[in-house]
Amino acid sequence: MSLSRPDARSGLKRLQLIMGVSFLLSTFAGAYLLATDGSLWNLAISHALGLIIIVMIDAVLGVLNLLGRRNVYLPSLAAGTLGFLLQVGDIVTAPQYNMTIPYFASYLFGLWAYDLLLALQLAVIVAGVFGTNYARYLARVRTGRGRKQLSYTKRDFLKSFVAFAVLIGGAVVAGSVKIPPPQQQTTTQTSQSNLPSGAIADTSQLQVGSPVYFEYPSGYPNILLKNSDGTLTALSMLCTHVCCQCIYESSSNVIFCPCHGSVFDATGRVVRGPAQTPLPSIELTVDSSGFVYAKGLNGRGPCLP
Numbered sequence: 386m387s388l389s390r391p392d393a394r395s396g397l398k399r400l401q402l403i404m405g406v407s408f409l410l411s412t413f414a415g416a417y418l419l420a421t422d423g424s425l426w427n428l429a430i431s432h433a434l435g436l437i438i439i440v441m442i443d444a445v446l447g448v449l450n451l452l453g454r455r456n457v458y459l460p461s462l463a464a465g466t467l468g469f470l471l472q473v474g475d476i477v478t479a480p481q482y483n484m485t486i487p488y489f490a491s492y493l494f495g496l497w498a499y500d501l502l503l504a505l506q507l508a509v510i511v512a513g514v515f516g517t518n519y520a521r522y523l524a525r526v527r528t529g530r531g532r533k534q535l536s537y538t539k540r541d542f543l544k545s546f547v548a549f550a551v552l553i554g555g556a557v558v559a560g561s562v563k564i565p566p567p568q569q570q571t572t573t574q575t576s577q578s579n580l581p582s583g584a585i586a587d588t589s590q591l592q593v594g595s596p597v598y599f600e601y602p603s604g605y606p607n608i609l610l611k612n613s614d615g616t617l618t619a620l621s622m623l624c625t626h627v628c629c630q631c632i633y634e635s636s637s638n639v640i641f642c643p644c645h646g647s648v649f650d651a652t653g654r655v656v657r658g659p660a661q662t663p664l665p666s667i668e669l670t671v672d673s674s675g676f677v678y679a680k681g682l683n684g685r686g687p688c689l690p
């Protein structure tokens with residue numbers, strides 16, 4: 386294809402218009418996710434901070450592309466590629482949050498804002514690739530002042546890609562620093578002491594409305610409740626929606642998930658969604674001295690092994 390300078394300029398301008406609109410819409414989709422998906426903040430704050438940086442980069446590149454700044458063409462392609470890879474790569478972090486990859490993928494792809502974000506990053510990549518001929522042409526010709534019209538090299542692409550990756554990676558690392566969230570319960574301690582090895586509670590010390598927290602299997606948080614009729618109930622505290630850690634509210638005797646608002650009753654049944662599956666329960670035994678032991682899992686949520 387033989388190109389003239391005006392053709393190359395106007396062709397690139399049209400594609401930058403698409404890139405600009407795509408970036409601004411993806412800013413909206415990212416901001417919507419940040420504002421509405423509590424699991425980002427409760428479960429994966431490092432991902433939330435990474436997404437904030439992506440949203441900021443998209444906003445700036447969106448505006449600059451709409452203003453027709455040719456020097457952001459290549460950084461835009463790099464940002465779109467990185468954004469797409471990171472959003473898809475998010476799926477494989479599922480085991481970090483006690484979920485299987487297929488379950489987490491089905492959750493993410495069920496979020497329209499996530500799908501839109503992916504589609505828009507892909508639109509930026511496609512527009513960028515379509516602009517290759519224009520960009521190559523403008524990278525060869527010089528203006529009247531002898532300056533190149535556009536810088537278009539693999540090296541420049543990689544420089545932008547790495548710079549954005551460092552920015553986003555810095556936010557993710559900062560968010561990975563473990564600070565215990567104030568509203569979450571400590572699950573590795575019980576309110577009881579002097580228990581024999583392996584026991585989770587002493588029935589003589591259990592009281593209605595005063596739960597005991599324990600891990601079973603190791604690393605999985607659970608709650609032990611004494612019911613008003615004297616029976617015991619032990620439940621997983623990982624929400625069956627997306628595995629956020631729930632909170633027991635003694636005033637209403639319910640288990641509440643801070644991520645998307647699911648509520649379970651004290652038997653683990655779903656009172657309010659989006660969770661649809663009851664909390665798995667823990668099978669218990671009580672020895673002749675009244676000590677309580679966990680001995681198995683009943684039911685299966687998406688979060689347990």
Ligand code: FES
Binds near residue numbers: 627642
């Ligand atoms: S993780 Fe979504 S409601 Fe619990």
